[in-house]
Amino acid sequence: MPPIQPAKDPVQIPIWLQIKLERYAVECLTRSESRHSSLPDDNPDQRTYDDVVDEIREEMGKLLSFGGGRVVCKLPESVGGSTEYIAKIVGARERDKHESVPVSTGFVQNWREILLSRYEQIREYIVPVVSASPTGLWLVMPYAEQEIEWDRDRLNEIAEEVEAVDGVNPVMAGSMGGGLDIYWSENFGAYEGEYRLLDYGGIHLTATVPQSSEEFPFVDPRAIEEADTET
Ligand SMILES: Nc1ncnc2c1ncn2[C@@H]1O[C@H](COP(=O)(O)OP(=O)(O)O)[C@@H](O)[C@H]1O
């Protein structure tokens, strides 16, 4: 078992980029909301939605993924020097979102990753969040390579170890066709010489980690559901 990596120094994201990331998330959320409303098709909000998100996205960097719960893009090379970073930005609010999910599922996934990155026992298995908005609308983590040949046995071993970690509960299953998400290579990348989870938004942290009073007071909807079924 490799030794637990020491917590990395947080990465300073330039303020102009922080503002862009925040604005991008807010535009996605508010404009998609008006899109879902009963306004007529020629509503300017609807027409400008795609233009606005495209424009901001272009300014930010290469797009890696769009259409899942979150928008994922590479950050400009000027950020981070020799290390490449990516940002995950909360995507649109779902039409039929459950009332226990604040904002959108991408928001829940972002917060899980932000909090799990503060949980020492899981850190050796994840590509850590190195910077995030206090709102949780965006987070930054190092880029991890996925265009590699996977050693399936090693992946299973790691996923089993993750399942066995105290204080975490992998809850997301089936989005890739069956089984827990943490067993799917799509959710891993190569980072610091090992396979590590880069999508761990499906893991509910049951242990408590520090949250600053300036941050959004996030409570995992899973914890609320569990509390409800107990009463
Ligand atoms: N740290 C990372 N390095 C490289 N690619 C990433 C990283 N994080 C995410 N990606 C890519 O973006 C995709 C979507 O990110 P993910 O965290 O799975 O978001 P979601 O499933 O919520 O939309 C991933 O499947 C992966 O291909």
Ligand SMILES: [Mg+2]
């Ligand atoms: Mg994913």
